[in-house]
Amino acid sequence: MTSPPAHEPAAAESPHDAAERTLGALREAGLTVASAESLTGGLVTATLTDVPGASTVVRGGVISYATDLKAQVLGVDAQLLAEGGAVQAEVARQMAVGVCRLCSSDLGLATTGVAGPDAQDGHAVGTVFVAVARRGQAPEQVEVRPLVLLGDRQQIRRQTVAAALGLLSEVVADVVAETAAAPSETPATAGTEDSGSSAR
16 A cells, blocks of 8 residues: 655654654554664664663664665565665565564564665655555555655655654554454353253
């Protein structure tokens, strides 16, 4: 699934507050997360682990800054990378799936894009993709969000962290809602079993 392109997000809360809120939701849902980062270079994982108690939900992270590491470590399709480069929605999806598998987490979060100052593989500065995968999902099922961000290199990286945490929060909320809506199994009662026995 691909969300519509989003532009520069509004600064509604600090990165620390967003991380604290997201970690609280993960903890309450009993979920773990791992991050695969390219342009953010570990900022997502650092932001999450700045919050006390993060170790209960953060499994780890991979900084796959070099394109070849995305294939070698995370299992991103090498031909996909060779043909289109690292800045693609499908690359973000596969990174998220790969880190989820590698770190044995319930959710995998990924960032890839162009922080600048120069364009990359024909993509303008500020072109970013963030993705969140659930354990066991195929890449085509992964939620990915394209972004068109404004500002300098550091601003783009910070905005990417905020967008990634926002998408993670949305996916956690979806998981919680789906779990709550799932029908619970009702075991047969002793009375039902007894009535069946008396009929034999």
